[in-house]
Amino acid sequence: MSHTKNPSSGARKIGLSRRGFLQTSAVASGGLAIGVNLAGLSADAVAAGTLHTPNAWVHIADDNTITLISARSEMGQGVYTSMPMLIAEELNVDLSTVKVAIAPPNAKLYGNALLGGPQLTGGSTSVRDGWDKLRTAGAQVREMLITAAANQWKVDPATLKAENGVVTGPQGKRATYGQLAAAASQLPVPEKVTLKDPSAFRIVGQRTRRLDTPAKTNGTAEFGIDVKLPGMVYASLEQSPVIGGTVKGFDAGKARAMPGVIDVVQIPDGVAVVADTYWHAKKAREVLNVQWDEGAGAALTVPAMLDGIRKGSAADELIPLKTVGNPDAVIAASSKVVKAEYVMPLLSHSPLEPMNFTAHYHDGKVDLIGPTQWQDNAQSTIAKLLGVKLEDVSVQTTFLGGGFGRRIDIDFIIQAAQISKAVNRPVKLLWTREDDMTHDFYRPQSVHRMAASLGADGKPTAMTFRMTSQSITGRIFGLPAKVQDPLMTEAAIAGYEIPATRHEIVKHDAGLRVGYWRSVSHALNAFANESFIDELAAAAGQDPVAYRLSLLGGQPRFANVLRTAAAKAGWGTPAPAGRYRGVALMEGYDTYMAQVAEISMKDGVPVVHKVTVVADLGRMVNPDTVEAQIQSSIIFGLSAAMYGEITLDKGRVQQTNFHQYRLVRMNEAPAIDITLVPSTEKPGGIGEPATALIGPAVANAVFAATGKRTRQMPFTAANIASA
């Protein structure tokens, strides 16, 4: 197996200039002038001018080295393997022989249709967006290779087969893909191709070893922090202690006198110390004296923000989501009404690799190298800000040391580019952990107000749901304030049959910048919905699983995952002494999932021993990665449920490092038992949904253990005691 250590650094490693590289690529590309830099392709092949590009997804060298493109960033979720698997399935190549490259910025070629077109990795969309597109891409190239061979051999293409990188035909005719690639690249890309019936899949659906594991097991995988360019210097950036503050003035005298310091420069976000090593930059930054205009953010505190959200919930404009019948009248007339309010805190993403990027501004061009979830936005924004042409901004994507939504934002990329321009050298900007935790785009707080009435049989006769939180999509995509934000309504409408319902959303800007956080509003809405349905079951005196099932008549996929999870978890049989179970159920990203958490209580807080998960996500590409993502999401969601809370004092984020923003460690990691439902449904997303269910599953288990209903995350002893 041969894989580049950096997913898109092949060209840089052999020191080709970008200009030279583009020319070589243009010569090397045959039929399709894709008009983008092909960084990441086999550098040797490109240099030798032997690379052929039948379409934007497949690159074949004369020596039969095949490079498949992942248009999505590898941040742990496995796209470096799953995207090539989809192409390789139809191209008929052995996955262990291919190379993989992360696509350069080109939203036209590599955009994410499920997100409306940006070249963005997020929303558990990669497989769903790529499912048809990438198989089609592989099939197109397969057909082009067959046509090229048929033309050459003057035979009917129907008599030829493309298998394992070789086209074979009658009378022992045989040519490798590499031998046919030049001719194939001159052919038109076929518009219609026949895709395999899934029953014929040999790669898709198989447990497949990740292609990036070897490089991640010997220290050679290249992350943004590892990028090194000739002549590169290092920057450490002092930003306003209050997010949104601006530089009033600064004294860099002491900093400039420190060893290794090259320059101290002001950019819009703060003051950067640039030095010959990171250590020197950071040490000099410590003696920098900056005065800040802290701005309006200096007044922010979490209780005041929460108070504002609560008031906004009653006073701000409602955006209706769905109304069935007249729930208010039903509830008003009912003798059994349950009401509850659920509260979610601010959260930080805290990927383990702190924000960083390497930028090189030179000759009116900008080269950007590093970890990002949104290539074309980085390219276009920096072109605009630095006043250069779009095509003069290159973006090479390294491996991401975690993303979780944080690397959708590009603040740190802009900063790196601005600093490079200011010092006229290649610069690697690296944030400290403290910078990262105190300058995040946080998951917004939310308040859910719920009410329901129960009939004589205990079933809900009506329910109302009002979610108040801050729109992220407004900031990032410019969604107008009065328009429903689809990233606030995820999992808001649960699968339960309730005759009269009303769901509504209130957008309330609490004053702090907020960002997409793994599973986004699923985690907010599922906590409210799955806690509330548990409250209704308790009010009805019914078993939480049986109660849910009684409301899922027309929802076989919901009912199946719930029933299966209950059975696997031993629901209905006595738990071991001191253990209690809680359940939660959700559909998100077209994936149906149930979780049962088994806990005990210790010192007033839950200890999670075991999580039973059943997921029905339709067809899968790599079931082992599916399991890995479920495991990952549960630990991620559990960290938030148990410990996650960002607070502010005078507008300053008070949590600065992992001693104050605790994450689940190995000794706290529960056993996770996963069942994947065999399914021929269309693929669902799996990078996120499990994140949203562990919180309510644990909260419901805490109720089973203590009778206390924890309606506020995190599940600290104080929050549980006051419940």
Add this chain to the structure above:
Amino acid sequence: MTTRLTVNGRTIDAKAEPDTSLLWVIRDEIGLTGTKFGCGAGLCGACTVHVDGVPVRSCQTLLSSVSGKQVSTVESLPVANTSALQRAWIAHDVPQCGYCQSGQLMSAAALLKANPNPSDAEIDGAMSGNICRCGTYGRIRAAIKTAAAELRKA
């Protein structure tokens, strides 16, 4: 003035100031980037290396304190991933984003050297200083057991 130390068997005369954190000497001066920066405060374990065989957080270790000592980084493991530990890591497909894995591997290597048959509690004890934000803990535990079993056979 330089500080002489041995890194992965190579003698190094490091030029950085003696109060420089070992992590940045390893990464920026020696150019071994497998060792990662996660927190700068000894809280996450991403920077774990061995000093005279003992796992330490290199971000909290001054260059001056390793003068004359033997430092081993993740690059001391075979680049072909042929050690029992690395083979187990691959067999269980442990890494996700992979950023913490160098530190995880170095903590696990030290554990197995001291204890060829660690219990779950002993694995927790040795590994709970290493954060994995992707939550690969279950696979790390399984891989350590697989590697331990193989090492006991050898």
